[in-house]
Amino acid sequence: MSVAQLTFEGKTIELPVIVGTENEKAIDISTLRDATGLVTMDLGYKNTGATKSAVTFLDGELGILRYRGYPIEELAEKSNFIEVAYLLIYGELPTKAQFDEFTEQIKMHTLVNEDIKKILDGFPATAHPMGVLSSLVCSLTAFYPESVENPTPDNINLNIFRLLAKMPTFVGWAYKKSMGHPVNYPMNRYDYCQNFLHMMFALPVEDFHPDPIVVDALNKLLILHADHEQNCSASTVRMVGSSKASLYSSISAGINALWGPLHGGANQEVIEMLDEIRLMGIDPKDYLEKVKRKEVRLMGFGHRVYKNFDPRAKIIKKACDKILSQLGVNDPILEIAKGLEEAALTDEYFISRKLYPNVDFYSGIIYRALGIPTNMFTVMFALGRLPGWIAQWKELNASKEPIGRPRQIYTGATARDFVSITER
Numbered sequence: 001m002s003v004a005q006l007t008f009e010g011k012t013i014e015l016p017v018i019v020g021t022e023n024e025k026a027i028d029i030s031t032l033r034d035a036t037g038l039v040t041m042d043l044g045y046k047n048t049g050a051t052k053s054a055v056t057f058l059d060g061e062l063g064i065l066r067y068r069g070y071p072i073e074e075l076a077e078k079s080n081f082i083e084v085a086y087l088l089i090y091g092e093l094p095t096k097a098q099f100d101e102f103t104e105q106i107k108m109h110t111l112v113n114e115d116i117k118k119i120l121d122g123f124p125a126t127a128h129p130m131g132v133l134s135s136l137v138c139s140l141t142a143f144y145p146e147s148v149e150n151p152t153p154d155n156i157n158l159n160i161f162r163l164l165a166k167m168p169t170f171v172g173w174a175y176k177k178s179m180g181h182p183v184n185y186p187m188n189r190y191d192y193c194q195n196f197l198h199m200m201f202a203l204p205v206e207d208f209h210p211d212p213i214v215v216d217a218l219n220k221l222l223i224l225h226a227d228h229e230q231n232c233s234a235s236t237v238r239m240v241g242s243s244k245a246s247l248y249s250s251i252s253a254g255i256n257a258l259w260g261p262l263h264g265g266a267n268q269e270v271i272e273m274l275d276e277i278r279l280m281g282i283d284p285k286d287y288l289e290k291v292k293r294k295e296v297r298l299m300g301f302g303h304r305v306y307k308n309f310d311p312r313a314k315i316i317k318k319a320c321d322k323i324l325s326q327l328g329v330n331d332p333i334l335e336i337a338k339g340l341e342e343a344a345l346t347d348e349y350f351i352s353r354k355l356y357p358n359v360d361f362y363s364g365i366i367y368r369a370l371g372i373p374t375n376m377f378t379v380m381f382a383l384g385r386l387p388g389w390i391a392q393w394k395e396l397n398a399s400k401e402p403i404g405r406p407r408q409i410y411t412g413a414t415a416r417d418f419v420s421i422t423e424r
C-alpha cells in the first residue's frame, strides 16, 4: 500500500493512499486530526472523496460515464429505464425472470393512498411541482411507518418498490394539479414510461394512446439521468441517510437539493434563457458577452467534474435532432442552442475554463417537444434520478459508514460576556 507523508510543525505522519478499481487515488485522512490536531478545508468538496462507491464511475477529463461498469452510451441505446434501475439498485443486469419479477413488484404498488390526494389538494395550483413532489414523497413515511420504525432488508426492498411505483403517480398528479385537471390513476397494463405518460396526459374526455416515439425518448432521457455518483443531491441523500433517516425522507431531501438552479433546476433555466434570447431577438454572441461580464451564467454549461464534453449531453444533442424530426416539431430554440454552443466552444472564456454543454443544455428541448411544460423539467430529472438515489442510499445503508458530520474552522466572535438587553 502506498502512503502520503504530511509534515506539520516538525512532525511527519504517514497517511495511507486508497486506490479504486479505476486507479483513482485518495489520501485517507481519518487519523489526521488525532495525529496532528488538523482538519482539512475543501469548500464545495472539490477535492474530497466522501465515500467509496461501486455504483457509478465517471471520468470528467475523458468524458466517461458508466453505471456499474456499463457505458452510458450502450445503456441509452440498448436498455430501458426499469432495467437500468434494477442494475443501479442491485448491481447487476437482471435475468429475464428477475426483470419480470421486478416489473410486477413495481406494478403492484402503483396505486397511491387516497389520503395523499388530500395532501395534494392542500397545495395551491401555482405550487412548484418540485415542492409538491418532495412533500408527497416525504408523506410516505406517515403511510408506511415501518420504513422509519423497522427498516429490515425486506422492508427496505418493499419501500424501494413503492417509491419507484408511486413516483410517476406523484409527478403526474403534481402536473394535473397545476393544470386544474382531475388526476389520473395508474394503468398497470402499461409499462413504466407508458403509464407515466398516461398519468401526465390522459384526459377523461378522450382516449389516450402513448406514442412509441415519446416512450422511447423518455426511456432514453430517464436512463441518462439515472445516476451521477456523488453530486449535490446524491450526497444529500447519503448524508440524510447516514443519520439512519428513512429511505423516503432521504429521497425527499435529495429532491429538494436537486431543485436548485445550479443542479437539476438548470434544465428549466436553460429553456427560459433560450426563450428570452428568442423573444428579445438577442444575438447569441451578445448573450455570451453578458455571460463573460458575469451578469448571467450560461445555463446548461459547465460542470464540477466534466472538464470535457459531458457524454450525456453528446447523446442528448444527437437524440434531439432525431426526436424533433420524428415528432415533426420545429422548435426555433434548438437552432439558438446550437448557435450558443458553437460560439461558446470557440470563445477563450469558455475554452480556458473548460466549460462544455452539460446534460441540461439540450434535455429541455426534448422535454418541450414531448409536451412537458418547462416547470416540470426538474421533476423529470428527479423521476430519472430516483434509481440512482435509491442505489446510493442502499449502498450507504448497508455500509458501516458513520453519520456524516463535517468539522469547521470557527471564524466568529471569541468568548465574551452576556450584556442584558437594557444595556445594549
Ligand code: CMC
Pocket (backbone or CB within 6 Å): 044, 228, 231, 261, 262, 263, 264, 266, 291, 296, 297, 298, 299, 300, 301, 302, 303, 304, 305, 353, 355, 358, 359, 360
Ligand atoms: N457560465 C459562465 N461561467 C461559468 C459557468 C457558466 N455556466 N460555469 C462556470 N463558470 C465560470 C465561473 O464563473 C468561474 O469563473 P472564474 O474562474 O472567472 O471565477 C469558473 O467558470 C469556474 O466556475 P465554478 O462556479 O467555480 O465551477 P463549479 O465547479 O463550482 O460549478 C456548475 C459547476 C455546474 C455549478 C457551474 O458550471 C454552473 O453554474 N453552471 C450553470 C448551471 C448548470 O448548468 N448546472 C447544471 C449542472 S449539470 C446537471 C447536474 O448534475 O446538476
